[in-house]
Every structure is written in C-alpha cells, then in structure tokens.
C-alpha cells in the first residue's frame with residue numbers, strides 16, 4: 542500500500558435486508574412485528590457506528606403498497622440521513638416503490654455500489670434479464686477505475702437449502718463469470734435467504750445477510766424458520782479493494798415466532 546492509500550479512510554457500509562413490512566404499521570410476519578424488528582436493528586446498528594451508506598437489499602414490503610414504502614423510508618431517514626440504495630425483492634412491486642427504487646448506483650470515494658435487479662414483480666424466483674445484464678456490463682465498464690460492490694436481492698449461488706435454491710438467480714453462474722473476467726467487482730451482497738451466507742466466486746466475495754425479522758434455518762430441505770435474532774451486516778471497504786465484513790444480531794430482541802400464521806403469511 543502506498544502512503545497516500547494508507548491515508549484513505551476505510552468506508553463503512555451497513556446492509557439490511559428482508560424487512561417485510563406489512564400494510565398496517567405494527568403488523569406481523571409469523572408473529573414478529575416487522576416494524577419493531579427493523580427499528581431495533583437500525584437503532585442498535587446506528588448507535589454502534591454511523592456508516593457512509595446503507596444498502597437495503599429487497600423485500601422492503603411483505604404487502605406491497607406505496608404507503609408501506611413511505612413508512613419504511615421514514616423509519617430509515619429518521620435515523621440515518623446519508624446515502625442509501627434500496628432494491629426490490631420478490632415481495633416488492635417496483636411501480637409501488639416510487640422514488641425509492643430509482644437510485645441505481647451509489648458513489649463513495651474509490652468505490653461504486655451498483656444495484657442489480659434480480660426480481661420480477663409477483664414472481665418468487667430470481668433472474669437478471671438481458672436489459673439489466675447489459676446495463677450492469679455498461680456500468681462496470683464505465684466505473685472500471687473504481688472498485689465495485691454489487692447489491693442484489695436473490696442469491697447468485699446455491700445456499701444449501703433446496704427450497705430456497707430453486708429461486709436463486711437463474712443466470713447467476715453466467716453473471717459471476719462475466720464479472721470475474723471483465724469487471725472490478727470485489728463483492729456481491731444479497732438477501733432473500735434470511736441467513737448468513739459467506740462464499741466466493743474466484744476473487745468476488747459473495748455475502749448473504751440475515752433478515753431484519755425472521756430467519757430461515759440453514760441446510761434445510763423445506764421451509765424452516767429458526768430462532769436466530771434479527772440481524773444486519775457491516776461491510777468495510779478499503780482503498781485497495783479489500784472487503785472485510787461482520788454480521789451482528791439484536792441479541793436481546795424478544796423474538797417469538799408463531800408458525801400458526803404460516804399458511805396465510807407465505808402464500809406468495
């Protein structure tokens with residue numbers, strides 16, 4: 542590292558994901574009040590550090606209505622006024638997100654964060670269509686003097702749960718191969734799996750992050766919720782393109798999962 546590089550501060554980015562806000566404030570998902578759990582996540586995280594940016598990697602809403610996105614934006618901006626990038630997940634409907642989904646890139650010193658839209662309205666599965674892939678390729682070429690952090694909703698790889706893996710990004714392997722060959726992508730963060738995922742494809746670090754509400758049990762064959770607490774991820778981006786990361790949970794959050802709501806809650 543050169544002297545000037547050593548003087549560059551490490552950037553701090555907070556990732557939250559899979560917020561699943563209901564239409565009514567205080568509504569619950571499997572018995573968990575998702576307004577309260579995301580509030581607890583943001584309160585704990587932002588009391589510990591003020592990040593340079595916040596990434597929200599989809600499933601902002603469980604019931605997609607414009608007022609839900611407005612409520613989420615107030616929850617976030619009451620606590621953090623810096624740059625934020627918000628992506629759509631499979632429970633979101635882009636046209637109902639208003640200006641929230643318009644931002645596609647976020648610039649930080651030496652880095653650019655690119656949104657990669659893997660969702661299709663009203664479909665659970667992930668894919669990056671030809672137009673999105675072309676736009677990603679253009680952005681990667683345009684920002685080749687920067688380190689790139691990619692943010693998306695669906696995992697681009699299998700996470701070890703067949704019931705989730707069927708909905709991973711269908712062309713994830715092709716995307717990762719292109720990125721590893723032709724871009725300065727250093728890491729890709731995603732949600733959807735509601736659990737910690739830490740993997741890599743060649744030199745690209747692949748990171749999945751716990752939900753701000755309920756968690757899915759790793760290594761399971763069919764839908765399974767576990768009792769892990771709401772969580773979030775810190776990303777530390779250095780001037781040389783290095784990425785270090787940690788996941789934290791709200792350990793004292795009073796989580797009580799009510800599986801009797803399962804049939805009515807997770808029908809889509």
Ligand SMILES: [Fe+2]
Pocket residue numbers: 559560561600630733735752
């Ligand atoms: Fe989700």
